Amino acid sequence: MSSFPPTGIDYYGSKLVELEDPGEVTVAKNGIASCVAVFRVPAANWSILPGRGSVHPIFRTIQAITMTIALKGPFAYGTLQYEGSDPTGGGGLEGEEAVYELVRGVSEDKIETHKDFDSLIGGTATAPLNGAIFRDVKTGVSTSKSQDSNENKVFDKFELSSKYKGVESYLNASQMTWRKSWVTHANPTSATRAGKIGTPEGQAPAINGTWLNMGLTSTKRGSVYQVTEEWRASGKDGWDAIIYPTGG
Numbered sequence: 001m002s003s004f005p006p007t008g009i010d011y012y013g014s015k016l017v018e019l020e021d022p023g024e025v026t027v028a029k030n031g032i033a034s035c036v037a038v039f040r041v042p043a044a045n046w047s048i049l050p051g052r053g054s055v056h057p058i059f060r061t062i063q064a065i066t067m068t069i070a071l072k073g074p075f076a077y078g079t080l081q082y083e084g085s086d087p088t089g090g091g092g093l094e095g096e097e098a099v100y101e102l103v104r105g106v107s108e109d110k111i112e113t114h115k116d117f118d119s120l121i122g123g124t125a126t127a128p129l130n131g132a133i134f135r136d137v138k139t140g141v142s143t144s145k146s147q148d149s150n151e152n153k154v155f156d157k158f159e160l161s162s163k164y165k166g167v168e169s170y171l172n173a174s175q176m177t178w179r180k181s182w183v184t185h186a187n188p189t190s191a192t193r194a195g196k197i198g199t200p201e202g203q204a205p206a207i208n209g210t211w212l213n214m215g216l217t218s219t220k221r222g223s224v225y226q227v228t229e230e231w232r233a234s235g236k237d238g239w240d241a242i243i244y245p246t247g248g
Contacts, residue, residue, distance in 0.1 A: 016041050017048060020077065022058050027086045030099060031183045032221055033062050039078040046076035054080070055223075059087040063222040083222030085185065098182040100202040106171040112155040114170055121164065125153035131162030176233035178204040178211065187225045191215045197239050198248030200231040209234035213248030 023037040037056060039049055046069060050057075054064045062084030070077045114121055123129035125147045135142040135156040142156045158164040178200045194215035204211065216229040231248070 016045050017050070019057060022056075023082075025059055025062070025087060027088075030181070030226070031086060032224060032226065033059070033082075033084055033086050035059060035062055035082045037080050037082065039080070040075050041078075043071050043074055043076045046071065046078075049076065049078035050080060051078075052080075056082050059084075061085045061087045061223055065222050083224070085183075085224050098180050098202065100204075101179040101181070102205065103177040103179060104173070105175040105177070106173045107175045108169050109172045111164075111167050111170050114172075117155075122155055122158070125150045130164050131159035132164075133157050133159060174233075174235060176205075176207065177214075178202070178231045178233070179228060180230075181226065181228045183221070183224050183226050185224055187220070188216060188218055188227055193229075193248040195244060196248030197241060197244050197246045198231070201229075204231065207233045208236045210238040211248070212239045212244055 018040045019037065020040040021038040023035040025033050025035045027033045035056060041049055049067075049069060050064065052064050052067050056062045056064070059082070062082040064080040065083050066081040068079040070079070111117065112122060118124055121130065122132035125134040126149065127146060128134060128144055131144055133142050133144045133156045134147065134153045136147075137152045137154055144159055147153060158167060180201050193213040196213050197210050198213055200211050200213075211231040211233055214230040214232050216227055219226045
């Protein structure tokens with residue numbers, strides 16, 4: 001690699017530090033710029049190499065986030081990885097479009113909460129199915145035989161001869177998260193919407209229920225912050241408005 005500029009540059013007041021390679025700046029879709037630059041100093045002066053948190057000597061909008069030092073012969077080389085905002089301006093971070101994601105997953109729920117439990121899986125205390133055993137919460141007596149009433153009866157388990165023996169739960173494909181990600185110069189310090197029922201930003205899918213704001217995370221990326229805010233979908237009955245206030 002050829003030095004740039006040929007005579008070296010002043011860096012923190014020292015002409016011993018030479019910018020060996022200024023690197024190439026890549027600007028991602030989210031507006032974060034990255035670059036890798038290499039500096040060279042006499043091996044004995046390795047401690048004056050620029051370190052993490054230092055600003056790139058040419059592209060002043062990016063800061064060093066990692067540093068590697070290598071001793072090679074009479075020289076010490078410092079390789080710094082930078083991140084930050086677009087040094088060309090690029091319309092500014094605040095003009096960058098946010099990225100929205102929909103994440104669908106499963107949750108583990110009790111088998112008796114399955115929508116088809118009463119009709120196909122376990123039945124009820126008065127009409128049990130597939131060897132389902134129901135317990136009387138007052139007497140503590142459990143049986144798989146048909147009982148006179150469903151009152152005070154709860155599902156206990158399945159008989160050992162049942163095809164559902166040992167089944168206590170199932171994976172419910174109802175867990176849904178809506179996520180917004182963006183990049184900003186200002187670190188968000190307030191999460192007042194966290195834990196509140198509200199409407200997600202962006203074009204979140206319509207659901208039979210409500211959305212709950214789960215808060216946000218902020219990660220420093222050089223001179224900028226990458227922020228993610230999430231909302232979680234409820235079941236069909238919605239999040240309880242007494243437990244969770246509105247405003248999310």
